[in-house]
Amino acid sequence: MKIVLTGSEALYTVEQLCQTLLPTGEGICNCQVTRRDSMIFANCHMRLDSRETHATARHALSGDAHRDVNLERRTLARAVFRAALPYLPQPPEWGMLSGVRPAKLVRAHLERGGTLRGAKSFLQREYFVSEKKAALCTEAGKIAAEVHKTFSERDFSLYAHVPFCPTRCTYCSFISAAGDAFARWGEPYLDCLCRELAMLGRLRAEHSLRARSIYVGGGTPAVYAPEQLRRLCQALRDTCGGVPEEFTVEAGRPDAITEEKLIALYEEGVTRICVNPQTIHDATLKRIGRAHTAADFFRAYALARKTGFQEVNCDLIAGLPGETAGDFQDTLVKILSLAPENITVHTLARKRGSAFHELHTEATSPEVITHMLAEAESQLTEAGYRPYYLYRQKYTGGSFENIGWTKPDHLCLYNVSMMEEIGNIFSAGAGAVTKLTSRGLTRFTNPKYPAEYLAAGSDFSARYEALVKYDS
Ligand code: SF4
Structure with a gap:
C-alpha cells in the first residue's frame, strides 16, 4: 500500500495499521491531518481493488502537547480504520489496534486511576476492539499493573x-x-x-x-x-x-x-x-x-x-x-x-x-x-x-x-x-x-x-x- 500523509508526522501509525488490516493490499492510502479551533481533523481516502473509500475523524485538543500527539495519532488511525473497513470480510477483533502490546493500554488506564470496567470499555469505544478481546486484554493489563506495583x-x-x-x-x-x-x-x-x-x-x-x-x-x-x-x-x-x-x-x-x-x-x-x-x-x-x-x-x-x-x-x-x-x-x-x-x-x-x-x-x-x-x-x-x-x-x-x-x-x-x-x-x-x-x-x-x-x-x-x- 502506498501511503501519502500530510499535516502529521504519524506515518508509522498509518503504515502499521494498513499492514495489519490489509497486509496484501496494493493501492493508495492518502491522509491529511489539520488542527483548527482546538480540534484535530483527519481525512483518509483509500483506493484499492478498483474501489474507493473515504472516512473522516475528529477529536478535541487537550492543550497538553504530549497528550495531543497521541490524540492526533488516534484520530488519524480512526479515519484510516473507517476507510479500510469496507475492504474487510468482517470487523477485525482487535479493531484498529496495531501495536504488539495491547495490555499496556489497560495498565496505563488503571495507573491513571481508571477502573477495569472503564479500561475495557475504553478499548471497545476508542479502538473498536471486540468484547472478547477487550476482556482478555483487561485481565492481562490488570496483572501487569499488579506486577508493576x-x-x-x-x-x-x-x-x-x-x-x-x-x-x-x-x-x-x-x-x-x-x-x-x-x-x-x-x-x-x-x-x-x-x-x-x-x-x-x-x-x-x-x-x-x-x-x-x-x-x-x-x-x-x-x-x-x-x-x-x-x-x-x-x-x-x-x-x-x-x-x-x-x-x-x-x-x-x-x-x-x-x-x-x-x-x-x-x-x-x-x-x-x-x-x-x-x-x-x-x-x-x-x-x-x-x-x-x-x-x-x-x-x-x-x-x-x-x-x-x-x-x-x-x-x-x-x-x-x-x-x-x-x-x-x-x-x-x-x-x-x-x-x-x-x-x-x-x-x-x-x-x-x-x-x-x-x-x-x-x-x-x-x-x-x-x-x-x-x-x-x-x-x-x-x-x-x-x-x-x-x-x-x-x-x-x-x-x-x-x-x-x-x-x-x-x-x-x-x-x-x-x-x-x-x-x-x-x-x-x-x-x-x-x-x-x-x-x-x-x-x-x-x-x-x-x-x-x-x-x-x-x-x-x-x-x-x-x-x-x-x-x-
Ligand atoms: S526450536 Fe524455536 S528457535 Fe529453534 S528452530 Fe524451532 S522455532 Fe526456531
Whole structure:
C-alpha cells in the first residue's frame, strides 16, 4: 500500500495499521491531518481493488502537547480504520489496534486511576476492539499493573540468549543456528556470554541493583551439555548476586532434554522450565522439521516432574500446517491432562519471505485459527487458567495474538515484565536487547548473529560505560 500523509508526522501509525488490516493490499492510502479551533481533523481516502473509500475523524485538543500527539495519532488511525473497513470480510477483533502490546493500554488506564470496567470499555469505544478481546486484554493489563506495583527503579530482570537448536523448524523466524554451528560456536559463545554476564554483575553490584528474575531463552538452551549448563547457571547467579525469586530456563525442544541436564538445572537453582511440544501429532512434528516425537515430549515432561520442577510451561501452536481444529483440540486436551502451571498458546506466524511459504503452501484459514483460539480460551478458562500476558503478531494474516495462560499464583514474572516493559531488562547474548526503563525507555541491542556477537564480544567495557552513563 502506498501511503501519502500530510499535516502529521504519524506515518508509522498509518503504515502499521494498513499492514495489519490489509497486509496484501496494493493501492493508495492518502491522509491529511489539520488542527483548527482546538480540534484535530483527519481525512483518509483509500483506493484499492478498483474501489474507493473515504472516512473522516475528529477529536478535541487537550492543550497538553504530549497528550495531543497521541490524540492526533488516534484520530488519524480512526479515519484510516473507517476507510479500510469496507475492504474487510468482517470487523477485525482487535479493531484498529496495531501495536504488539495491547495490555499496556489497560495498565496505563488503571495507573491513571481508571477502573477495569472503564479500561475495557475504553478499548471497545476508542479502538473498536471486540468484547472478547477487550476482556482478555483487561485481565492481562490488570496483572501487569499488579506486577508493576512490586517493582522499584533499581529492579531488573536478566535475560540470556542461546541461539542454537538441534535442527531448524520450518516455521522458525528467529535467528537460531542449527546443524554443526553449535559444535563450532557453542563453547566460544558460552565464554562470551559469561564475560557479558560478568560485566552486568559488576554493574549490579556497583549500583545496588536488585534482580527479580532470570530467563534463559533461545533457540534451545538445552543443546548445552550438563556441565556447560551448570557453568551458565553459575554465571547467571553471580550476575544477580544469588538466585532471584524466579529462574526460568526454556529448555525447549524435547529432543535436547536429558535427565542429566534437568538434574544440573535443578541443582543450579532453576525454578521454572519450559518443555515445548507445539503439537502432540507426530506427522505434524515431522512436517515442521522438529526432530522429536510426541512420546519424546511426554518423556521429557515426566523427567522434569521427576527431577522436582514445580513450575513447568508448555508452548503450543495453533494453525500448524496440515492440522485441523480437531488435531489442535487433541493436543490441548492431552496437555491439559498433564496440568502444567503455564500453557502458552501461540498462533503460527507465516512471515513473508520465509522458507515456510515454499514448504507449506496450504495455510490454515483465519476462520479455523479463530475457532482453535476460541476453543483454547474456553477450555483453559474452564480448567482454571487465566491469561497473564499477551502479545500480537506483526505481519501475519488474521492479526492473531499469543497468550500466556497460568494457573493461579504461578505466573512467570519475567514474561510480564518483558512484555509490559516493567523494570529494567538486562540482556546478554546475540541479538539480546537491554531495556532501561527508569527514565523513559532506552534500548541497547547486541549484534544479531552468533558470529558477529563473538567478533564484537571480547570486551564489554564500552557497553558497561554506556549503561553506567545512563544510570548517573
Ligand atoms: S526450536 Fe524455536 S528457535 Fe529453534 S528452530 Fe524451532 S522455532 Fe526456531
